[in-house]
Amino acid sequence: MQSLTRKILMCLTGLFLCFFLIIHLLGNLQLFLPAKTAQLQFNAYSHFLSGNLFIKMVSYVLYASIILHALYALVITMKNKQSGGSYKTDNRGRASKWYSRNMGMLGTVLLVFLIIHFKNFWYEYKFGVLPMDANGNKDLYTLVVTTYQEGWYVVIYVIAMIALGYHLLHGFFSAIRTLGVFHPKFVRWIRYFGIGYSLMISLGFAIIPVYVYFLNAK
Amino acid sequence: MKLHLKIWRQKDKNTQGKLVDYWLEDVNPHMSFLEMLDTLNEKLVLSDEMPVEFDHDCREGICGQCGVMINGLAHGPLKNTTTCQLHLREFKDGETIVIEPFRSKAFPVKKDLKVDRAAFDRIIASGGFVSVNTGQAPEANSIPINHETAESAFDSAACIGCGACVATCKNGSAALFTSAKISHMAKLPQGKEEREHRVLNMVHQMDNEDFGHCSNTEACEVECPQSISVLNIAQMNYEYNRAKVLKK
Ligand code: HEM
Numbered sequence: 001m002q003s004l005t006r007k008i009l010m011c012l013t014g015l016f017l018c019f020f021l022i023i024h025l026l027g028n029l030q031l032f033l034p035a036k037t038a039q040l041q042f043n044a045y046s047h048f049l050s051g052n053l054f055i056k057m058v059s060y061v062l063y064a065s066i067i068l069h070a071l072y073a074l075v076i077t078m079k080n081k082q083s084g085g086s087y088k089t090d091n092r093g094r095a096s097k098w099y100s101r102n103m104g105m106l107g108t109v110l111l112v113f114l115i116i117h118f119k120n121f122w123y124e125y126k127f128g129v130l131p132m133d134a135n136g137n138k139d140l141y142t143l144v145v146t147t148y149q150e151g152w153y154v155v156i157y158v159i160a161m162i163a164l165g166y167h168l169l170h171g172f173f174s175a176i177r178t179l180g181v182f183h184p185k186f187v188r189w190i191r192y193f194g195i196g197y198s199l200m201i202s203l204g205f206a207i208i209p210v211y212v213y214f215l216n217a218k
Numbered sequence: 219m220k221l222h223l224k225i226w227r228q229k230d231k232n233t234q235g236k237l238v239d240y241w242l243e244d245v246n247p248h249m250s251f252l253e254m255l256d257t258l259n260e261k262l263v264l265s266d267e268m269p270v271e272f273d274h275d276c277r278e279g280i281c282g283q284c285g286v287m288i289n290g291l292a293h294g295p296l297k298n299t300t301t302c303q304l305h306l307r308e309f310k311d312g313e314t315i316v317i318e319p320f321r322s323k324a325f326p327v328k329k330d331l332k333v334d335r336a337a338f339d340r341i342i343a344s345g346g347f348v349s350v351n352t353g354q355a356p357e358a359n360s361i362p363i364n365h366e367t368a369e370s371a372f373d374s375a376a377c378i379g380c381g382a383c384v385a386t387c388k389n390g391s392a393a394l395f396t397s398a399k400i401s402h403m404a405k406l407p408q409g410k411e412e413r414e415h416r417v418l419n420m421v422h423q424m425d426n427e428d429f430g431h432c433s434n435t436e437a438c439e440v441e442c443p444q445s446i447s448v449l450n451i452a453q454m455n456y457e458y459n460r461a462k463v464l465k466k
């Protein structure tokens with residue numbers, strides 16, 4: 001496989017994940033509703049998603065994207081490590097942003113986070129035993145809220161979202177470059193859009209556990 | 219001015235090299251960096267030592283033959299400058315300067331500061347040309363090209379092939395070099411004819427030479443003596459994706 005084909009795979013899987021994050025965040029915004037409404041609505045929403053055939057297909061694309069993205073990240077990063085030179089005195093860092101040089105490290109943080117995140121919610125919802133809410137839906141809401149009562153989990157979550165923010169800040173722009181957009185005006189627009197997108201996504205996801213933590217701390 | 223040099227000395231491709239200390243007592247700040255190395259070599263030859271080998275040719279910043287890592291920066295502290303166009307006035311009196319060869323897996327060190335950049339030649343040979351019939355030179359204006367297109371193609375063609383992009387890239391990627399040639403050709407009507415073959419062959423050759431992937435850190439453009447734009451890389455990606463989609 002040629003190097004640019006590998007990059008296209010990174011780019012398409014990464015962009016799919018970027019798209020998914022928007023939907024995921026919009027769904028999570030329901031957690032901001034008053035507790036009673038939030039519980040019923042969030043659980044009904046989760047029930048709807050897990051029962052829908054279309055969503056089921058999308059979820060397989062999602063699993064495949066995460067796995068392929070992480071796999072090709074490993075292949076690409078290893079090859080790059082071998083190809084790049086090292087110097088006794090190295091000041092090359094002045095020419096680029098630290099996060100653009102450490103996508104593999106940021107991605108590893110995300111992978112570790114994803115494992116924790118899947119175990120906490122996805123695994124429990126699909127394979128664990130959850131109590132039912134008043135409408136007879138699995139009570140994912142209460143699981144989420146109790147999880148965010150743990151201070152250390154909120155800290156992990158926020159750290160992961162910082163890593164996500166930087167990964168996206170470079171990743172989104174890089175993906176569009178990999179697609180081959182070379183018109184200077186659109187390149188500029190996409191860079192601004194990418195900054196806004198990365199900020200919204202990382203802040204949006206980070207605020208939820210912090211909000212829930214302080215809401216219930218009182 | 220006085221200088222303390224730490225220079226990479228390596229006997230040949232297969233020998234382990236090391237940094238060796240040299241001191242120059244009385245150099246003129248208006249000397250170019252290469253003249254400073256000439257001065258050192260003169261001293262070394264007179265004391266029966268092997269001179270430091272380094273590549274150079276035009277010494278006017280146009281050929282791309284020179285190029286070393288100076289204090290961990292390709293072509294030294296000035297941005298968008300070749301090593302031969304760098305002058306000692308950019309350094310402080312008494313400063314320690316570390317000089318190493320451009321490094322990457324695709325650029326093996328031949329001796330001291332000289333590296334083998336033939337990988338670049340093989341990339342060009344794999345597609346960096348347009349096929350024309352031999353015979354009389356064709357009439358220059360028979361193919362209309364507007365001024366903006368000609369200028370833009372020339373900006374891409376301005377790459378001097380020094381290898382600073384590869385040396386600066388943490389991945390040792392040759393994306394800027396290869397893409398400059400690909401988009402130079404893709405921008406011109408003469409080059410459009412063979413564009414699919416060209417991009418696929420050149421990318422294939424680039425991979426065969428053990429260059430890394432492009433992570434789009436954009437460090438290459440910052441250090442490039444000719445300020446070759448990273449948008450060339452974007453255009454190469456476009457040409458590549460287009461060729462892949464259209465491939466029969
Ligand atoms: C599973 C953990 C992850 C790992 C190990 C990882 C690793 C990487 C690496 C190493 C790169 C850079 C490739 C290069 O240097 O060219 C990259 C690029 C990218 N990543 Fe991730 N990543 C992960 C998760 C994610 C997530 C969750 C998203 C989005 C929501 C994402 C979106 C992107 C995008 C858009 C790119 C740019 C692709 C390109 O350069 O063309 N990644 N990832």
Ligand code: FES
Pocket residue numbers: 273274275276277278279280281282283284285300301302303
């Ligand atoms: S010697 Fe020709 S560019 Fe430096």
